[in-house]
Amino acid sequence: MVAPIRSASGRAAYGLRIWFLCAALEAGLRVGREAATLAPGERGLARQSSVRLAAGVAAGKAVEDDKAGTRGRPDPARLLAWYDRHRRRLPWRAPPGERQDPYRVFLSEIMLQQTTVAAVAPYFANFLARWPSVEALANAPLSEVLSAWAGLGYYARARNLHAGAKAVAEGFAGRFPMSVEELIALPGIGPYTAAAIASIAFEQRAAPVDGNWERVVSRLFAVDEPLPKARPRLRALAETLLPDARYGDFAQAMMDLGATICTPRKPACALCPWNDVCAARAAGEPERYPVKLAKVARPTRRGVAFLAVRADGAVLARSRPMEGLLGGMTEVPSTPWEETLPADPTRHAPLKTAWTALNTPVTHVFSHFALELSVWRADVPAGTAAPAGHRWVPVRGIDDEAFPSVMRKVLARI
Incomplete structure (x- = not known):
């Protein structure tokens, strides 16, 4: 009695092996039938075709046996054909086959890091309207860039975006370098x-492996x-999938495949152009991949935000240090954010006055910790001076300041 195959990788290997053997048998029978009708000289060519076909099947089996993935690959032409029919229409994309504006790619790719397409689209349109070229963005004050970025999160990206634009404008006369090596040397x-x-x-041969790529490759x-x-x-496996041309379209095809078909939950495997060569599908458990370690619970930090409001409606604010979390952004003064209050x-209050604790704290989740901010409010006379390192922001100027989302939650308590 043959022992059942219990592991996912074992079932995947078995499924792919059966598929390749069936393909080889079917192809061999077809070539044999065709060879019977050929002249003697032509039969030699048919035998050569059969040998080449068998070699191709063996190479495909080698991909399954050698998961380092350097001796075979799914057909990239099938993915590109799928992309030509089903690609997402996104505001920063050019049609298939057309060269894209590097500034639009630069802007969109930095915005899309750990952020959804739906969240990015209005910010991308706003940035492009305000700063239509890399030179325009480079010449903008960082404070304006941070203000325009407010609400999108991961604010170091805004600083990196501005620094990268300045490097291109000043070091490359406004023309983006073309190679990965030169690009990776730019700030951010x-x-x-x-x-x-x-x-x-x-159109350089490169594999921009993001979360979508990782999911597709880990399942294949x-x-x-x-x-x-x-x-x-x-x-390394992703590199084996690259086509001989249309590198940009292929990169975006992989992103679209992961975003629309090979999704984290309930992937639409029946619609995938590579479903017949996918090891995870053969094993019957695509959602198992990519394998991830158990998430560590986020710690909670706590603090007090001091919401000082002048009689004329102005709010006391300050700029955070340029380095570190929310670097360069505008904030309501607060205590340090630590495990305990x-x-x-x-x-830590910015003014010596009467403070009143409001009832409900503000909560916010960062990538590596959760925050609970108690809000203490003070109403002060119109002539109150701002302490050193602080400034009064007029009520009409709040929207123009680079307040991050957590601080806008505090300001909502006015």
């Missing part, structure tokens, strides 16, 4: 963004190693 541009700009804007090859340790292996929060 990492391996993913460099590969995205190089492939999409300049049933990579059992968990993230983030598996990332070098996934990047300070014994006497008024020691």
Whole structure:
């Protein structure tokens, strides 16, 4: 009695092996039938075709056996054909086959890091309207860029965007470098963004491996190693999938496949152009991939926000240090954000006045911790001076300030 195959990788390997053997048998029978009708000289050519076909099947089996993934690949032409029919129409994209504006790619890719397309679209339109070129963005004050970014989150990206624009404008006369190596040397541009700009804007052979790519590749090859340790292996496998041309379209096709078909939950495998060569589908458990370690619970930090409101409606504010969390953004003064509240929060108050604790704290979730901010309010006379390092923001100027989302929640208590 043959023992059942219990592991996911074992079932995936078995499924793919059966598929390849069936394909080889079917192809061999077809070639044999055709060879019987050929002249003797033509039969030799048919035998050569059969050998080449068998070699192709063996190469496909090698992909399944060798999960390092360097000896075979799914057909990229099938994915590109799918993309030509089903691509997403996004405001920063050019039609298939057309060269894209590198500035639009640069702007959109930085905005899209850890942020959804729906959230990015209005910000992209606003930035492009205000700063239509990389030179215009480079010449803008950082404070204005931060203000325009407010609400999109991950504010270091706004600083990196501005620094990268200045580097291109000043170091490259406003023309983006084309190679991954040159792009990755720019401020704020990492391996993913460099590969995205190089492939999409300049048709360079590069694999911009984002979360969508990781999901597709990990399922194609049933990579059992968990993230983030598996990332070098996934990047190596991704390189094996690249076509001989249309690198930009292929990069976006992989993104679209992951976003619309090979989704984290309930993937539409029946509609996938690569469903017949997917190891995870063969194993019957695509949602298992990519394998991830159990999430560590976010710690909670606490603080007190001091909402000082002048009689004329102005609000006391200050700028955060340029380095670190929310660097350069505008904030309502507060205590340090720590595990426990300070014994006497008024020691951190910006003004010596009567403070009233409001009932409900403000809550906000950052990528690595949750925050609970108690809001203490003080109403002060119109002539009250701002202490050193602080300023009064007129009520009509609040929308123009670079208040992040957590601070806008505090301001909603006015």
